[in-house]
Amino acid sequence: MxxxxxxxxxxxxxxxxxxxxxxxxxxxxxxxxxxxxxxxxxxxxxxxxxxxxxxxxxxxxxxxxxxxxxxxxxxxxxxxxxxxxxxxxxxxxxxxxxxxxxxxxxxxxxxxxxxxxxxxxxxxxxxxxxxxxxxxxxxxxxxxxxxxxxxxxxxxxxxxxxxxxxxxxxxxxxxxxxxxxxxxxxxxxxxxxxxxxxxxxxxxxxxxxxxxxxxxxxxxxxxxxxxxxxxxxxxxxxxxxxxxxxxxxxxxxxxxxxxxxxxxxxxxxxxxxxxxxxxxxxxxxxxxxxxxxxxxxxxxxxxxxxxxxxVPRKSDLFQDDLYPDTPGPEPALEAAEWLAGKDAEPILVSLRDGYVPLKNRELKVTRKNILDNKPPMVPRRSHSTCDANFSRPSLEDLLEEIRSLRQTVQAQEKRISDLENKLCKFTNGTA
The missing domain is CATH 2.130.10.10 (YVTN repeat-like/Quinoprotein amine dehydrogenase)
Known part of the structure; x- marks a missing residue:
């Protein structure tokens, strides 16, 4: 039996x-x-x-x-x-x-x-x-x-x-x-x-x-x-x-x-x-x-x-069997590398001393200029003054100015939020 x-x-x-x-x-x-x-x-x-x-x-x-x-x-x-x-x-x-x-x-x-x-x-x-x-x-x-x-x-x-x-x-x-x-x-x-x-x-x-x-x-x-x-x-x-x-x-x-x-x-x-x-x-x-x-x-x-x-354990020491190295916050590949066919295992980190989250890392989006992908325009028979002024270089300058203004607004928004947080602490009597 x-x-x-x-x-x-x-x-x-x-x-x-x-x-x-x-x-x-x-x-x-x-x-x-x-x-x-x-x-x-x-x-x-x-x-x-x-x-x-x-x-x-x-x-x-x-x-x-x-x-x-x-x-x-x-x-x-x-x-x-x-x-x-x-x-x-x-x-x-x-x-x-x-x-x-x-x-x-x-x-x-x-x-x-x-x-x-x-x-x-x-x-x-x-x-x-x-x-x-x-x-x-x-x-x-x-x-x-x-x-x-x-x-x-x-x-x-x-x-x-x-x-x-x-x-x-x-x-x-x-x-x-x-x-x-x-x-x-x-x-x-x-x-x-x-x-x-x-x-x-x-x-x-x-x-x-x-x-x-x-x-x-x-x-x-x-x-x-x-x-x-x-x-x-x-x-x-x-x-x-x-x-x-x-x-x-x-x-x-x-x-x-x-x-x-x-x-x-x-x-x-x-x-x-x-x-x-x-x-x-x-x-x-x-x-x-x-x-x-x-x-x-x-x-x-x-x-x-x-x-x-x-998992209850009597020892206060780090338990290696419970915590093998684990995927961390760093990417192993760039998007272009992966798209081209490359593969990679995750980048591992040890948890022996605990994990401390990283400080705020800003994600930046870099858009490609769509004008670079457009074929050159065929000259027209007649051009108005408005058309002549609205040339490709002036449009690029305008887009750059918009990006600069957006960055300025975002920086001011953060500054205002920081000041409001400090004011809130003073109001609550915590500072």
């Missing part, structure tokens, strides 16, 4: 617990979190939450260091003319976030380290190319400034945010609405799920589907019978997948291995209140001194509640 071998795992006893009340972001009276927002976007500096705002599109950015009650006049990031459907922080710049909207555009924003006094209304760049709502955006994991968007027009578009250009358009690959998109580790391939019930692995640079609708799954795990949207989060460093159901009140987590049966159930975190959405902190934003291996940000109607997952 054979004896069943129980697999032992260092993650067998992973404990999840909510943080203390004063460490939540609560009483968010600006507006309710939208039901369309299935998650919030999190990085080591900020948490961003999509909100409803007068029929337009907006989201709120909260510094992780500032918790507690959120003022009703807290500034928003606004600019879209229709609801925001997706947001994603740039993996290579903690102060840059992209947003996708029902208004068919994608906008990229620079978020200051200080809390602005007014709404942020001017994006760094607006990306226009979709003909219908844009529901999905995701940054390339290793190439600088490469962003992918998927819209209701069943198109995938890759952008160079640094120039505001469209790099690639992937059409005729999906016959129905695209549900989700994910890159592989190096960004050489991407996988999509679609309403037509097909899973596609795509090589974007060759613009072709390399695999589609696999015949048999290597493992099948039945979760429950509810029809809520399932939100999966995968940690490649620990090979743990966390499954959160929208409208559910639990988080189930499993370890993935290369040997059969491949999927190993670990445990379930349960709470009393259901989640409207969920965010997942990148590994470099965790507290390694407390053996924290995952941190979620659970969206309620009027609060955002962090939930930490820890």
């Amino acid at each position: 054979s004896r069943r071998v129980v697999r032992q795992s260092k993650f067998r006893h992973v404990f999840g617990q909510p943080v203390k009340a004063d460490q939540m972001y609560e009483d968010i009276r600006v507006s309710k979190v939208t039901w369309d927002s299935s998650f919030c976007a999190v990085n080591p500096k900020f948490v961003a939450i999509i909100v409803e705002s007068g029929g337009g599109g907006a989201f709120m950015v909260l510094p992780l260091a500032k918790t507690g009650r959120v003022d009703k006049n807290y500034p928003l990031v606004t600019g879209h003319t229709a609801p925001v459907l997706d947001i994603d922080w740039c993996p290579h710049n903690d102060n840059v976030i992209a947003s996708a909207s029902e208004d068919t555009t994608v906008m990229v924003w620079q978020i200051p380290d200080y809390v602005p006094m007014r709404n942020i209304t001017e994006p760094i760049v607006t990306l226009e190319g979709h003909s219908k709502r844009v529901g999905i955006i995701t940054w390339h994991p290793t190439a600088r400034n490469v962003l992918l968007s998927a819209g209701g027009d069943n198109l995938l578009i890759l952008w160079n945010v640094g120039t505001g250009e469209m790099l690639l358009t992937l059409g005729d690959m999906h016959s129905d609405l695209i549900y989700n998109v994910c890159w592989n580790r190096t960004g050489s391939l991407l996988v999509t799920t679609c309403k037509d019930k097909h899973v596609r692995v795509i090589d974007p640079r060759k613009q072709q589907v390399v695999a589609e609708n696999f015949e048999e799954p290597i493992a099948l795990q039945e979760m429950d019978t509810s029809n809520g949207v399932l939100l999966p989060f995968y940690d490649p460093d620990s090979s743990i997948v966390y499954l959160c159901g929208k409208g559910d009140s639990s988080i189930r987590y499993f370890e993935i291995t290369a040997e059969a049966p491949y999927v190993h159930y670990l445990s379930t975190y349960s709470s009393k209140e259901p989640q409207r959405g969920m965010g997942f902190m990148p590994k470099r934003g965790l507290d390694v001194s407390k053996c924290e291996i995952a941190r979620f940000f659970k969206l309620h109607e009027r609060k955002c509640e962090p939930i930490v997952m820890t």
